[in-house]
Amino acid sequence: MLAAAAVCPCPPLLVPEVAAGAAPELDAARTACSDALSVLAAARPDRLVVIGPVQEAGRGAYPAGTPGSFRGFGVDLAVRLGRAGAETASGRDLPPSLAVGAWLLERAGWSDVPVEGLGVEESLAPGRCAEAGREIAARPGRIALLVMGDASACRTLKAPGYLDERAAPFDAEAGRALGAADIAALKALDAGLARELKAAGRAPWQVLAGAAQDAGLSGTLLYEDAPYGVGYVVAAWSQVY
Template structure:
């Protein structure tokens, strides 16, 4: 049963050591993420599932204690997904989105419930995303979700995907859906358009939608901006 969810962006720039001199530019986003994680903690879940976009090699389950690193971004910084757990957790490295989630959780000293990670590939079909979410939501334990993912990367001329006039309305609809805990609207997202706009959060958001079916949750949009031409959204459902 899903009792709470937090939705956060996943740029490595959220980590101040990675952002370096530009770190202050995302202070408001970091604060909003901390507030969203506070909603999860207040729900007193029996377990936390962290879902984020991943390349093929990073997709699938990642156990509690799995390690991630920001060395690929030029920073000698390692993270762990919650406290040490499965002895095999030192094997496959967390994808960047789950490494950012692990960093956020470490900042909040999360230790209230067991944690598991799930990397989902961008091409994962909506039907499969919904199915995965339903499986998560159907378990008897009180479950919280931390859902990582960015909106479009086409909001400005200097954005990674250049300027696309479709990006702003797409992001606005996602923001509305997240703020209203409208899981049906997340199910209905245009998969092809999301791909064209370089949206990394589409699949994780649709996993959330599947988990939220039948749950009586309300949403709050805590942050919405595109400081680097990429849409960053933070929301909490409880």
């Protein structure tokens, strides 16, 4: 059963050491991510699954203890998914999105609950995303999700994907749906448009929608902005009592 979920962006710039002198520009986003993770902790889950967008080579499961780093971004900073002493059998390092998730968890001092990762291909069809989410939610015990992913990368002329007039409306609807825990709207996000707008969060968000189908969670939008021309959304979903 899905007990709670946190939605966070996954740019490596979220890590201050990577952002360097620009680090203060994302302080509000980091604070919002911390607030979202506190909602997960309050739900007292039995297991946490970190979901992030990946290229094809990074798809699949990442067991607790899988290492990652930000060396590819010029910083000698290592992270590990879940408990530092856990063994890993994956034979591969965390992809960037899950490495950022691991960094957020370490920053929050998350250590008491088993953690695992799932890399979801950015191109995964909506139906397959929902199916993956339902499979996660069907596991025994109380499950929490940390869902990593960015909105469009086409909000300004200097954005990675240049300016696309469709980006702002797409991000507005995605942000609204994530803030309202609107499962139907998340499932309806256009995968083709998301790909054109370089919105890597689309697939993980639709996994969340599948997992939350029968959970009865309510949502809260904690942050929404587009620094560097990329849409970042932070939201928390929790049970209604």
